[in-house]
Amino acid sequence: MPxxxxxxxxxxxxxxxxxGERIRLARLRRHISTEAMAVRAACSRMTLHKAEQGSPTVAFGTYVRILAALHLMDxxxxxxxxxxxxRRLQDLGLQIPKRIRKT
Incomplete structure (x- = not known):
């Protein structure tokens, strides 16, 4: 099933x-092959390729591992x-008047 x-x-x-293009360029600047990058990021070459293409199906955790392998975690x-x-919504919510107690 697709x-x-x-x-x-x-x-x-x-x-x-x-x-994805910035990730690919960072990898190329470091002279890291797709095979080595996939091993460092603990993903397949196909997943790395999808991440570098900007596929929305790549998990955020995979992007984190790729950035960690490139030393871009900051x-x-x-x-x-x-x-x-x-913050603006929070500030607006602070102006709610207090409830009046019934006696």
């Missing part, structure tokens, strides 16, 4: 494709660090 196709918006696909810490929208 896998269910994951719907993805063009903007999201562009982000994944560009991220970049993961920057993801979703500043949640401007969430």
């Amino acid at each position: 896998k269910k196709q994951i719907p993805i918006f063009p903007k999201e696909q562009k982000v994944l494709t560009e991220f 970049d993961i810490d920057l993801l979703a660090r500043d949640d401007h929208v969430g």
